[in-house]
Structures are given as structure tokens and as C-alpha cells.
Amino acid sequence: MLKRELHTFLTAMMFFTRIPCPKWVDHNPTILSKSAKYFSLIGVLIGAIGALVFLASSYVFSKEIAILFSMLATIYATGAFHEDGFADVCDGFGGGWTKDKILAIMKDSTLGTYGVIGLILILGIKFSALNNMGIIYLPLLIITGHSTSRFIATTLIFTHPYVRDTNSKSKPAATKITKSMVFISGFLGCLPLVFFFKWQVFLVLIPMYLSKVYLAKKFNKWIGGQTGDCAGAVQQLSEVVFYLSFIALWKYI
Numbered sequence: 170m171l172k173r174e175l176h177t178f179l180t181a182m183m184f185f186t187r188i189p190c191p192k193w194v195d196h197n198p199t200i201l202s203k204s205a206k207y208f209s210l211i212g213v214l215i216g217a218i219g220a221l222v223f224l225a226s227s228y229v230f231s232k233e234i235a236i237l238f239s240m241l242a243t244i245y246a247t248g249a250f251h252e253d254g255f256a257d258v259c260d261g262f263g264g265g266w267t268k269d270k271i272l273a274i275m276k277d278s279t280l281g282t283y284g285v286i287g288l289i290l291i292l293g294i295k296f297s298a299l300n301n302m303g304i305i306y307l308p309l310l311i312i313t314g315h316s317t318s319r320f321i322a323t324t325l326i327f328t329h330p331y332v333r334d335t336n337s338k339s340k341p342a343a344t345k346i347t348k349s350m351v352f353i354s355g356f357l358g359c360l361p362l363v364f365f366f367k368w369q370v371f372l373v374l375i376p377m378y379l380s381k382v383y384l385a386k387k388f389n390k391w392i393g394g395q396t397g398d399c400a401g402a403v404q405q406l407s408e409v410v411f412y413l414s415f416i417a418l419w420k421y422i
Contacts, residue, residue: 176200181207186215187248206350209320209358216315216361219243220308227304236299239311240292251322254401255291256284261398263287268392272332275398291405298412306365310415313361317374318408320358321381322400327351329385332394369422373414377407 176194181204183190222242226235244252257275263283265271274281302310327346362370381403388399 177204178207178210180204181211182214185211185250186246188214188246202345203350205323205326205346206353207357208323209316209354212316212319212358213312213361215243215246216312218246219311219315223311224308232304233300236296236307239299240296243311243315251401251404252288252292254398255405256280256288257398258402259283259287262387262391265391268332271392272396275396291409294409295412298409298416301416302412309361309364310412313365314408314411316358316361317377317411318404320354321374321377321407322404323351323354323358324378325381325385325395325400325403329389329399330394332392332396367422369418370415372418373411376414377410380406380410 177200179190179194180197180200182188183194184196184201184204185208219239219242223235223239226238230238260277260281260283261271261275264281265274299307299310323346327348327350331345359371359374362373384399384403384406385395388395
């Protein structure tokens with residue numbers, strides 16, 4: 170039981186990060202789908218890396234430089250996995266007008282104008298939002314932003330069907346998850362919110378989920394469901410929405 174769960178967790182870690190895993194861990198599609206319950210825990214891990222880099226850098230450099238190093242650390246640790254998905258979605262839905270064209274553009278490894286602009290804007294907003302927060306809360310905010318946003322992305326996989334042809338050469342993805350997996354992901358993803366010691370902070374989940382609903386509606390209209398890139402886009406957008414919502418909410422709590 171424990172070994173099976175460890176295998177499941179390591180599969181998620183291998184898929185979403187560059188952190189080395191044992192050779193016996195692979196991209197088994199069945200285990201990958203089961204590993205969805207640990208997506209949020211991967212977020213905690215990546216967020217912790219970003220938080221530690223921020224703390225270490227802040228002793229030497231300014232707050233702004235420390236935030237940039239933190240962002241670079243999380244991007245490097247994941248291989249820009251979710252950023253790549255976000256850019257693909259920007260290109261696909263920005264330049265495609267049919268389902269087949271959108272999917273074809275999203276599978277193309279070439280980065281287009283929409284993707285470049287999208288990445289610049291979302292990374293710029295993320296940096297500005299983090300820089301707008303008090304330094305004492307930043308480490309916990311970084312961890313929570315990564316964990317909760319991955320939970321929101323998990324809900325997209327649960328609520329919307331996977332539409333990409335599984336026989337294509339596209340990268341593997343978790344395609345079907347259960348309610349219990351979503352519950353576990355939600356528990357692990359939202360657990361860091363407890364350490365703010367204010368129940369009101371859970372309200373940030375509302376705008377985060379609404380951002381997912383907005384994108385999901387767009388995905389459903391144009392391609393009839395979601396792909397791994399779509400989940401990546403939801404993660405990136407909901408992470409930024411988390412930071413912005415926290416800034417707005419903290420003024421009143």
C-alpha cells in the first residue's frame with residue numbers, strides 16, 4: 170500500500186518536475202491519472218523551493234531580485250511545464266478558429282506571438298503582485314499560490330473531458346480522475362491557507378475557481394473539453410488570481 174502510494178507520488182513528481190526520481194518510476198498512463206491526487210502536493214514542494222530561494226536571496230539581494238530568483242527557481246524546477254502550457258493555449262486560442270487548428274497549434278513546439286505576449290504579461294503580473302506584498306508573508310504566499318492553483322487545475326481535469334487523441338505524439342497527461350482524488354488534492358492544496366490563521370483567506374478560492382470556470386467555458390466552446398496545456402493555463406492564471414485576490418482581501422481582514 171505504502172509503496173504503491175509512493176510510486177504514485179513519484180510519478181507525479183517525475184511528470185511535473187525535473188527532480189530526479191528512481192529508475193523504476195515511469196510515465197505509466199494509469200498511474201499518472203491516479204497521481205492527480207498529489208498534484209497539489211507537488212505544488213507545495215515547488216512552492217517550498219521558491220520560498221527557500223527567496224529567503225536565501227533576500228539576505229543578500231533586494232526584495233525584487235529575491236522574487237525574481239524565486240520565480241526562476243520554480244520555473245527551473247518544473248522545466249517551465251505550466252508556463253509552456255499557458256503559452257500553447259495563448260497561441261492555440263489566439264490563432265486558431267477551428268478545433269483541429271487550435272489543437273494543431275497547441276501541439277506545435279514553436280512559440281508564437283500570442284504565447285510570447287501572454288508569458289510576458291502573466292510573469293510580469295506575478296512579479297508585480299508578489300512585490301506588492303509584505304516580505305513577512307511572501308514565503309507562505311509562494312507556497313500557497315503554487316499549491317492552491319494546482320488544485321484548481323485538478324478540478325478542470327475532473328469536470329471536463331480530455332479531447333486530445335491519446336494515439337498522437339503529444340505528451341502524456343492525466344485524463345480521468347475521481348471525486349476522492351479531487352478531495353485529496355483539495356485538502357493538500359488548501360492546507361497551507363490554514364497557516365495564515367484567518368478563515369477569510371479561504372475566500373480567495375472563489376475568484377480562483379471563477380477564473381477556471383471562465384477558461385473552461387472557452388475550452389469547451391472551441392475544442393469540447395480540455396488538454397494538458399489547458400490545465401497548465403488554468404494553473405498559471407489561477408496562481409496569479411490568488412496573489413491578486415490576496416492583496417485585495419488582506420486590506421479588509
